[in-house]
Amino acid sequence: MGSTTAAGTIIGISAAHPATEDETGYSALTYTTIGGVEKLGAIGAATAKVEFQPLSGAKEKHKGSTDYGSLQPSIAHDEEDAGQTLLRTAAEPDNNALYSFEVTYPNGEQRWSQGRAFGYPETVDGADSIIMANPTIEFSKKVVKSA
Amino acid sequence: MTDPAKKKAYIIRTFKDAGTDKTFAAGAIEQIDAGAFGNYEACGFVRAATAEDGKVTAPKTPA
Numbered sequence A: 001m002g003s004t005t006a007a008g009t010i011i012g013i014s015a016a017h018p019a020t021e022d023e024t025g026y027s028a029l030t031y032t033t034i035g036g037v038e039k040l041g042a043i044g045a046a047t048a049k050v051e052f053q054p055l056s057g058a059k060e061k062h063k064g065s066t067d068y069g070s071l072q073p074s075i076a077h078d079e080e081d082a083g084q085t086l087l088r089t090a091a092e093p094d095n096n097a098l099y100s101f102e103v104t105y106p107n108g109e110q111r112w113s114q115g116r117a118f119g120y121p122e123t124v125d126g127a128d129s130i131i132m133a134n135p136t137i138e139f140s141k142k143v144v145k146s147a
Numbered sequence B: 001m002t003d004p005a006k007k008k009a010y011i012i013r014t015f016k017d018a019g020t021d022k023t024f025a026a027g028a029i030e031q032i033d034a035g036a037f038g039n040y041e042a043c044g045f046v047r048a049a050t051a052e053d054g055k056v057t058a059p060k061t062p063a
Helices: A023-027 A082-090 B034-042
Strands: A010-014 A037-039 A046-052 A060-067 A074-076 A099-104 A110-117 A137-139 B006-011 B015-017 B022-024 B029-033 B046-048
Touching (some): A010 A082, A023 A099, A023 A110, A082 A110, B029 B034, B034 B046
Antiparallel strands (some): A010 A099, A037 A074, A046 A060, B006 B029, B015 B022
């Protein structure tokens, strides 16, 4: 598929976990769309670089631990939106449960992972602005891509 | 793909699902897909309807 703008991207959240952590398992879940999303942020893992400089030869670079990344979506706060409310529930300080997330691009490609929400701060700016929420979702599982 | 099982839900407070464009009114009884019911229940919007709750009402959709 060719490149695309982000317009039409959807993110959904599920309180359930997949039977298998692959496209089949994730796509079998029911996700509730998080409404009012302005932007999502970067999706994907980052691997630490471990360097070793032998006495003889060039520097070696090895792959270390992997961080499956995080999302910092910007959302227009809506108390009645089911997806936002589930995300707020996930973000409760005493809630350590993993939630499943599904991102669908406008060209149909999908990404899935599981993570925890670390906070749901609400930003009240000037009079001519929307009250926004900026939660942080930290992924603990591999980001699965649709075939 | 088979239709997912439905659950009879009592709507605790009014909410809307951005993905389906459906609004659910507080106090109503609705038949909701089991997967969606789990998500709605997890955030406190619905509970399983009991015999004391009213009849099933039609889902609300925007005009």
